[in-house]
Amino acid sequence: MTASCKICGGTTRVTHRGTVLRRHKATYLMCTDCAFWFVDEPHWLNEAYSEAVAAIDTGVVQRNLSLYPRLASVLARMFSPAGIYVDYGGGYGLLVRLLRDVGLNVYWQDAHCQNLFARGFEWDGSRQGAATAVTAVEVMEHVTDPLAFVDTCLQETGADSFILTQHLHDLTANPSWWYLAPEAGQHISFYAPQTMHKLAERLGMTYHAANTLHLLTRQDFRKGTFARTVRLHRYIHPWLRRRLQSHVVPDHQLLVRRACCAG
Numbered sequence: 200m201t202a203s204c205k206i207c208g209g210t211t212r213v214t215h216r217g218t219v220l221r222r223h224k225a226t227y228l229m230c231t232d233c234a235f236w237f238v239d240e241p242h243w244l245n246e247a248y249s250e251a252v253a254a255i256d257t258g259v260v261q262r263n264l265s266l267y268p269r270l271a272s273v274l275a276r277m278f279s280p281a282g283i284y285v286d287y288g289g290g291y292g293l294l295v296r297l298l299r300d301v302g303l304n305v306y307w308q309d310a311h312c313q314n315l316f317a318r319g320f321e322w323d324g325s326r327q328g329a330a331t332a333v334t335a336v337e338v339m340e341h342v343t344d345p346l347a348f349v350d351t352c353l354q355e356t357g358a359d360s361f362i363l364t365q366h367l368h369d370l371t372a373n374p375s376w377w378y379l380a381p382e383a384g385q386h387i388s389f390y391a392p393q394t395m396h397k398l399a400e401r402l403g404m405t406y407h408a409a410n411t412l413h414l415l416t417r418q419d420f421r422k423g424t425f426a427r428t429v430r431l432h433r434y435i436h437p438w439l440r441r442r443l444q445s446h447v448v449p450d451h452q453l454l455v456r457r458a459c460c461a462g
């Protein structure tokens with residue numbers, strides 16, 4: 200019998216077996232109810248997160264540059280320009296730095312990666328208070344238990360909204376789909392629209408989509424608002440840059456003060 204679905208508890212079927220990191224056998228399962236598609240018991244994750252594997256990600260800068268104007272527009276327009284935001288799995292901190300440069304109060308949380316660009320702005324709920332929303336970029340395909348992960352993020356931060364990036368699969372269970380990326384061994388969870396709806400339902404949230412950006416929220420947004428805000432980022436982002444005060448200089452001054460006090 201195959202494992203049950205970690206999102207809805209439904210039964211699963213084997214879609215295919217593949218080879219991960221060129222030597223580990225992987226079984227891909229899909230839920231017959233919500234279409235959550237996942238790798239059964241990925242035991243190679245420690246190996247997959249070694250530096251050598253991370254080095255093949257040449258898209259990291261391009262992705263962040265394309266994403267931050269969209270995300271800034273959503274955070275400032277649908278939530279608040281003065282809100283507190285936490286980027287889970289913040290990686291090198293490039294996105295947090297870009298969003299702080301716009302003038303948004305964004306912090307990061309990442310237990311696995313050394314932050315390079317936003318040091319000093321790690322999330323600490325006791326200092327910053329409850330968060331308005333959580334962002335998770337290129338994260339959900341890496342987690343083994345998405346339901347528990349989102350729930351933990353919301354509980355730890357006090358946020359009622361969760362914004363994520365994700366390429367949804369098309370239900371065909373194509374073993375050659377590029378996003379499976381078996382050569383790196385890090386992508387282990389894949390979602391269809393019905394998976395996102397089920398995930399939201401299990402968390403008492405509603406689901407809104409805008410291409411590869413997705414919003415799970417307990418707030419009452421009109422249908423289409425999220426997609427429209429993302430689409431209009433071309434206008435909203437330049438407007439934000441004029442209206443908000445960038446954190447570049449204040450952040451620098453804060454870090455200098457901290458360094459002086461520590462010395």
Ligand SMILES: [Zn+2]
Pocket residue numbers: 204205206207208209230231232233234235397
């Ligand atoms: Zn399911």
